[in-house]
Amino acid sequence: MRKSPRRAPRSWRRCEGRCWRCSREEGEGECEGEGEGWPSPPRRPAGSSSAGQEEEKSPVVAAAMAVGPLGERSPSKGRGEEPGQAARPSDEATVISGTKLAHQVLKEVHRDVESWTSAGNQRPHLTVVLVGDNPASHIYVRNKIKAAAAVGISSEIILRPKDISQEELLDMTVKLNRDSRVSGLLVQLPLPGHIDERAVCNAIAPEKDVDGFHIMNIGRLCLDQPSIVPATAAAVWEIIKRTGIQTFGKNVLVAGRSKNVGMPIAMLLHSDGEHERPGGDATVTITHRYTPKEQLKIHTQLADIVIVAAGIPKLITADMVKEGAAVIDVGINHIHDPLTGKTKLVGDVDFEEVKKKAAFITPVPGGVGPMTVAMLLKNTLLVTKKLIY
Structure with a gap:
């Protein structure tokens, strides 16, 4: 029988300002439970850091992503400083910078890629198939390739004309599935109207499907499986x-x-x-x-x-x-x-x-x-x- 109420995962549950392991109020000291009970440390005042210095930023990742402030909060706000608390009346919302958060994720990926390759493993390789001349798609793909290079992932773009047949595109996808050099594969959407996007997404091997669009990946997601x-x-x-x-x-x-x-x-x-x-x-x-x-x-x-x-x-x-x-x-x-x-x-x-x-x-x-x-x-x-x- 499940306990009630259930505990939410430690990675995001804040437990109303108390450490969920030892029930200390925030700021009262270290957790006395089995491990750290705070999902994230209390927010420091703007401009401060743990050692009085700014965190060192990876110049490689910074090249791919301009870094902005995570929460651009108006100085006149009366809202609680901890994210996730009930909001009190204020002038404007905290603007969440996806650019800043992306920098954090890219830095983590870069570190993991270097650790993986330094252990003698094959460097991750991303292959992107781009069909046609949709300007937005070309911009999106360039951004992906630029960011991949910044975190140490090798990549390539395979360009195909907009009049490529569905059969030709599917055949190419099958060949790339078999290519041991290719770690991850995606076909940039949208595709021209004469091509069945679902058929193409399902043609990508699920173990190489970095977009997560294959029916097996969607099905596993719906079943709460990894x-x-x-x-x-x-x-x-x-x-x-x-x-x-x-x-x-x-x-x-x-x-x-x-x-x-x-x-x-x-x-x-x-x-x-x-x-x-x-x-x-x-x-x-x-x-x-x-x-x-x-x-x-x-x-x-x-x-x-x-x-x-x-x-x-x-x-x-x-x-x-x-x-x-x-x-x-x-x-x-x-x-x-x-x-x-x-x-x-x-x-x-x-x-x-x-x-x-x-x-x-x-x-x-x-x-x-x-x-x-x-x-x-x-x-x-x-x-x-x-x-x-």
């Missing part, structure tokens, strides 16, 4: 954990039901924190394009965490979010800026208005995007070490 998690979903989950946002027993709204983004995010957040692949133990509601706007508003106003991956600019407005909510914007939309006459990148959230009401919010750009690249490279190392298959 799997290669789709990079965007993994990025959202990692942002939540590293920021200290509590999910245990919370209400979560996921706007978007795609099998590569929305559904995996919901699976990670609602599943059991005591399973083999721990989840968030949240109560999750999924909405989609056929959810009436008035119903969407009801669900978002109840949500402690709102995650938006719908591809609709300003889908979530300030009146739809309750005070103190955490808002994670996964949307990527290119819109015309009337002030500059140029195209600009925005998410699905009315950022300037919602940040006046939320406790935490991710920006676009600079939020989930950089973390997605970082988690893709973490997946590449995972498949190289064969830790799942």
